[in-house]
Structures are given as C-alpha cells and as structure tokens.
Amino acid sequence: MLKFILRRIMMMIPQLLILSILVFALAKAMPGDALTGQLAQSPKMDANTLMEMREKLGLNDPVHIQYVRWVKNLLHGDLGLSYIHQQPVTDLLSGRLANTLLLSACVLLLTYLIAIPLGLVSGRWQDSWADKLIVGYSYVSFATPLFIFALVMLFVFGFKLGWFPTGGSVDIQVEKGTLDYYINKFYHLLLPALSGALIGTVGIIQYLRSEIIDTKVKDFVKTARAKGIPESKIYSHHILRNSFLPIAAFLGYEITGLIGGSIFLESIYSYPGLGQLFLQSIMQRDYSVVTALVMISGLATLIGTLLSDIILSAVDPRIRIE
Amino acid sequence: MRANLNDSQQIAKDVSQSPSSLFILWREMIKDKLALISLVVLSCILLIVYGSALFLDQDKIVKVDLLSIYAPPSAEHWLGTDYGGRDILGQLIIGARNSFTIGLLITLLTGFIGLAIGLIAGYYGGIIDNVIMRIIDFILVLPFLMLVIVFVAIVPKYNVFTFILIMSAFLWTGKARLIRAKTLAERELDYVSASKTLGTPDWKIMIREILPNLSSIIIVNLTLNLAGNIGIESGLSYLGFGLPESTPSLGTLVSYATNPDVLQNKWWVWLPASLLILVIMLCINFIGQALKRAADARQRLG
Numbered sequence: 001m002l003k004f005i006l007r008r009i010m011m012m013i014p015q016l017l018i019l020s021i022l023v024f025a026l027a028k029a030m031p032g033d034a035l036t037g038q039l040a041q042s043p044k045m046d047a048n049t050l051m052e053m054r055e056k057l058g059l060n061d062p063v064h065i066q067y068v069r070w071v072k073n074l075l076h077g078d079l080g081l082s083y084i085h086q087q088p089v090t091d092l093l094s095g096r097l098a099n100t101l102l103l104s105a106c107v108l109l110l111t112y113l114i115a116i117p118l119g120l121v122s123g124r125w126q127d128s129w130a131d132k133l134i135v136g137y138s139y140v141s142f143a144t145p146l147f148i149f150a151l152v153m154l155f156v157f158g159f160k161l162g163w164f165p166t167g168g169s170v171d172i173q174v175e176k177g178t179l180d181y182y183i184n185k186f187y188h189l190l191l192p193a194l195s196g197a198l199i200g201t202v203g204i205i206q207y208l209r210s211e212i213i214d215t216k217v218k219d220f221v222k223t224a225r226a227k228g229i230p231e232s233k234i235y236s237h238h239i240l241r242n243s244f245l246p247i248a249a250f251l252g253y254e255i256t257g258l259i260g261g262s263i264f265l266e267s268i269y270s271y272p273g274l275g276q277l278f279l280q281s282i283m284q285r286d287y288s289v290v291t292a293l294v295m296i297s298g299l300a301t302l303i304g305t306l307l308s309d310i311i312l313s314a315v316d317p318r319i320r321i322e
Numbered sequence: 323m324r325a326n327l328n329d330s331q332q333i334a335k336d337v338s339q340s341p342s343s344l345f346i347l348w349r350e351m352i353k354d355k356l357a358l359i360s361l362v363v364l365s366c367i368l369l370i371v372y373g374s375a376l377f378l379d380q381d382k383i384v385k386v387d388l389l390s391i392y393a394p395p396s397a398e399h400w401l402g403t404d405y406g407g408r409d410i411l412g413q414l415i416i417g418a419r420n421s422f423t424i425g426l427l428i429t430l431l432t433g434f435i436g437l438a439i440g441l442i443a444g445y446y447g448g449i450i451d452n453v454i455m456r457i458i459d460f461i462l463v464l465p466f467l468m469l470v471i472v473f474v475a476i477v478p479k480y481n482v483f484t485f486i487l488i489m490s491a492f493l494w495t496g497k498a499r500l501i502r503a504k505t506l507a508e509r510e511l512d513y514v515s516a517s518k519t520l521g522t523p524d525w526k527i528m529i530r531e532i533l534p535n536l537s538s539i540i541i542v543n544l545t546l547n548l549a550g551n552i553g554i555e556s557g558l559s560y561l562g563f564g565l566p567e568s569t570p571s572l573g574t575l576v577s578y579a580t581n582p583d584v585l586q587n588k589w590w591v592w593l594p595a596s597l598l599i600l601v602i603m604l605c606i607n608f609i610g611q612a613l614k615r616a617a618d619a620r621q622r623l624g
Binding site: 014015018019022026029030031128131142143144145146147148151152154159163166256260261263264267268277278279282283290293295297298301302 | 463468469550576589595
C-alpha cells in the first residue's frame with residue numbers, strides 16, 4: 001500500500017513539472033508582461049527608464065532563469081500583480097476563493113444527496129416504474145448542457161416565479177456576521193448549486209444502480225437472506241457497504257468538472273467567485289490573474305486525482321497491482 | 323403471427339450468414355423505439371437545417387434593421403428579432419448548421435487521432451504504450467475548459483479552423499484510451515498471433531484485422547462524443563470563446579440571455595436556440611445509448 005502511494009506521488013512530480021512549464025509558456029505567449037501592468041500607473045515613461053525597469057524585473061534574462069524565478073515566487077505564494085486591479089493576485093483571489101469553494105461544496109453535497117437515494121431505489125427495485133423514471137432522468141440530465149439548464153432554472157425560478165435571488169452571493173444591506181447574513185448567503189447559493197447538482201448525478205446513480213444489481217444476486221447476499229435478516233438490513237449492512245467508499249472516492253475526479261461547472265454557474269448567476277474572475281480577467285486581458293487561476297486549477301485537479309487514486313486503491317486492492 | 327414467422331426466418335437467415343456488426347447495430351436500433359424516434363427527429367432537424375441553409379441569404383440575416391429591434395414573433399419574423407433587428411429564425415438555422423458541422427468535424431478529427439494513437443499504443447505495448455499513456459493521463463487531468471478559453475483568447479488569427487484544432491488537442495485522449503484498452507485485449511487473441519506467424523505486416527494487422535473488430539465500439543463512442551462536442555462548443559460560444567463572430571453558433575444566440583432583460587422578457591431570442599441544442603443532444607444521446615446496448619451482446623433486445 002505504502003509502495004503504491006509513494007509510486008503514485010512520484011508519478012505526480014513530472015506531471016507537476018510539465019504543468020508548470022505549460023502554464024509558464026502560456027503566460028509568456030500572452031501579450032504584455034509584469035511591466036505593462038505597472039505602466040498603467042505612469043503612462044509617460046521614456047525608453048531608457050523602460051529598459052532599466054525591464055532589466056531590474058529580470059525580463060531580459062534567459063527564459064529558463066525567468067522560469068525558475070517564477071516557480072520560486074509561486075512556491076512562496078507570490079502570484080504577481082493584477083494589471084487591472086493594481087493589487088497582488090493572491091489578495092484578489094483569497095476573497096473569491098471562499099465563495100467558489102462554498103459553491104463547489106454545495107454542488108457536491110447536493111449531488112450526493114440527490115444521487116445516492118435515487119441510485120438505491122433504482123437498483124433495489126430494478127425495472128419498477130420508479131427505476132424507469134430514474135433511469136430516464138439520468139439519461140436526460142446526462143444529455144443536458146449545464147449552461148442551458150442553469151439558464152432555464154434562473155429564468156423559471158429566479159425571474160418568473162421569483163423564488164430565488166437572481167445574482168450575487170449575498171445582499172448588500174445584510175449585516176456581516178449575523179445569522180441573517182448566513183441564511184441570506186445560503187439562499188443565494190441554493191439555486192446555482194441545485195442547477196449544478198441536478199444534472200451532475202448521472203455517474204453516481206448509474207454506478208450505484210449497477211453495483212446493487214450485480215451484488216444482490218451474489219451468494220453472500222443469498223446466505224444473509226436465508227438466515228432471515230430483514231431486507232432493509234441486507235441492503236444497509238451487506239450490499240451498500242462495498243459500494244459507498246468508491247463513491248466517496250470519486251470526489252477527487254469531480255474536481256475538473258467542478259472547475260468547468262463553476263465557470264458557467266458563476267457567469268450565469270453573476271456569483272463573485274474564481275470562475276467569474278477568470279472570465280473577467282481574460283476579457284480585460286489581465287493575464288497574471290489568468291495564469292494564476294490556470295495554475296491553481298491544474299494543481300487542484302492533480303491533487304484531487306491523486307487522493308482519489310489512493311482512496312480507491314485502499315478500497316480495491318486490484319487497482320494496486322498495475 | 324405473420325410477423326413472428328418473418329422474424330424467425332430472418333433470424334435463421336442471420337445465423338447462417340453471420341450478420342456484420344454494423345448490421346446488428348442497425349437492427350438493434352430499429353427495435354428501440356426511443357432511438358428510432360430520435361433518429362427520425364434528428365434527421366428531420368438536420369434536413370430542414372441544411373436544406374434551408376442553402377436557400378438562406380446570410381447577408382440578409384445579419385443585416386441590422388433598426389426599425390424592428392427586439393420585435394416579438396410575427397408573420398414576417400416567425401421567431402422575432404434580436405437587438406440588431408436581425409431575424410432569429412434565420413440565425414437559428416445558420417447557428418444549428420454551424421454547431422452541428424463543427425461538432426461533427428471535431429468528433430471525426432479526434433476519432434481519427436484517438437484511433438491511430440490508441441491502436442499503436444495497444445498493439446505495440448511496452449515503452450511506446452507507457453509513454454503514450456503518461457501523456458494521456460496528463461492531458462486528462464488538465465483543467466480542460468480553462469485552457470481552451472486561454473488558447474482561444476491568445477491565439478493570433480483565430481478562426482473556425484483553429485477552434486477545431488484547439489478542441490481536438492484535448493479531446494482525443496478519451497478515445498485513445500478506450501481504443502488502446504480494447505486493442506490490448508484483441509492483441510492476445512489467436513487470430514492476431516496466427517496472422518503474425520504468417521508474416522502479415524503490423525500495420526495490416528492493425529488496420530485490416532483488429533480495426534474491424536473494434537468498429538461497433540468506435541461508432542458508439544463517436545456518437546456519444548458528437549453530442550458532447552456540440553454541447554461543449556455551444557457552451558464555449560455562450561461564454562464568448564467559441565466560434566468566431568463571423569460564424570454564429572447556437573450558443574451565440576443563447577448568449578444574448580446574459581442580458582437580464584432579454585432573459586426575462588424576450589424569450590424568443592434565447593429559448594428556441596436552447597431548446598434546439600437540448601433536442602439535438604437528447605436525440606444523439608438516445609441513439610448513442612441504443613447503439614451502446616446493441617454493441618454489448620448481453621444487453622441486446624433480441
């Protein structure tokens with residue numbers, strides 16, 4: 001087990017390296033550099049001072065030296081300066097990071113809350129009308145693009161019925177820190193999170209359904225039934241035990257989807273998170289922010305898959321053999 | 323009774339002739355009502371879209387008409403007009419044509435790349451397989467959507483062709499992995515060893531012997547991917563990082579809904595395009611699911 005974990009971590013090192021080179025290359029390919037941003041403050045600067053400044057910032061150094069410096073800064077948490085906002089990228093991100101994490105956590109939580117009972121019902125009462133309905137729902141939700149579903153949800157529940165707020169993460173007039181503030185925040189979260197969750201359930205439902213269908217005819221289940229254990233207990237103690245951990249382990253793989261999803265959800269519900277910041281920055285050509293966001297998302301997915309692989313291999317030793 | 327007799331005759335005939343895998347796919351699909359309906363609906367949509375796009379004058383559609391801004395549906399404009407007074411129905415048809423064509427091109431291109439690389443990795447195995455799989459693993463963990471947006475934003479001379487290339491650069495990996503896994507299993511079978519002993523060159527074994535045995539899986543995968551690619555393309559166009567302005571997509575029409583006033587009060591601008599994307603994707607998915615069942619002998623309807 002330990003050997004597998006070590007090997008898996010070793011595998012991540014070249015991935016990290018290539019990711020950082022890729023992002024650095026992208027940053028270099030983007031028009032403008034660290035200086036262009038500072039120029040915005042003092043537009044009148046003669047060519048000589050410009051050269052001096054470039055020299056001082058190390059922009060004339062060979063590429064590999066610049067790369068090493070960039071990685072060093074990255075490790076120290078220095079992500080550069082935002083041209084548009086004129087503040088360190090780290091400060092800019094920290095405020096929005098919490099919002100995005102909150103949204104993603106809510107999406108995940110709701111996905112699991114919806115998918116697990118549906119998967120259970122569908123697998124336990126296979127081919128019943130409930131099962132057919134659930135399978136139908138999972139097909140439709142699989143085919144529906146997130147942005148259209150979210151738009152329709154916003155249109156119906158936000159505008160037409162007026163049940164939910166149509167944008168932002170919290171009302172301005174609510175005082176920070178009070179109970180009302182948290183309720184208000186949750187209220188703003190609910191519709192975007194629900195939109196993301198309702199069409200993200202298909203993987204878990206199908207996995208759980210086929211697991212249960214496969215397991216419920218196995219010998220150990222028959223034995224349990226022959227011993228007279230009540231059906232509900234057979235499901236909770238014998239069948240589901242094996243299925244739940246892999247489901248929990250899928251969490252890490254979901255991160256790529258969550259990052260993509262948050263871009264759509266945040267832009268549709270004008271929710272101030274990283275996804276919205278990403279789109280704004282790229283439109284305003286605020287490339288240091290873009291670079292930082294790509295790097296962070298890449299890191300998050302790398303770590304997510306690492307964790308998932310490790311958990312899955314702990315649950316299912318067959319995976320380790322390879 | 324009559325039908326039964328015909329069926330059994332048909333089956334007897336099939337058994338003696340051992341029908342091709344493509345024929346089995348087709349037969350299974352016809353039996354699945356939902357898939358059949360989807361196929362009919364999709365064909366109708368495509369026929370109407372491609373047919374009428376031939377007669378539509380794109381210049382006339384994109385011409386700004388300030389006298390009929392945001393006109394609701396009427397006899398003249400069946401689905402109303404947008405902020406520039408342009409006919410929505412015309413844009414819908416052209417958008418659907420562009421979205422579908424580009425989704426199809428991306429699917430074919432990624433299919434081709436995935437097939438070639440998957441076959442090579444699976445057939446040769448060893449170090450080649452290892453290197454290719456590491457690359458695929460890496461691409462699969464990249465934040466796909468963000469990188470596509472970044473590429474779209476910084477590529478000079480951005481056009482439809484570059485868009486297809488950028489998307490394909492990321493999307494071939496899933497297919498390559500699937501084909502590789504299947505080739506790996508196929509490689510161990512006797513017919514491949516026999517062919518090797520006879521001295522058949524590797525490329526011939528791959529293309530003329532292994533490939534036909536993978537055809538049903540490839541078709542299923544490509545069908546499901548087509549739906550996904552149309553979804554991703556329209557989603558990116560919705561965000562403003564998809565097809566360039568000169569080639570409107572269905573997502574472009576939906577993106578007008580970013581204006582809350584349009585979203586709230588002018589449903590005819592964005593709702594038809596949204597529904598059309600949804601219907602196209604559902605149809606393709608239902609067809610794909612039926613094909614998937616057909617390709618798996620255990621799940622066949624009979």
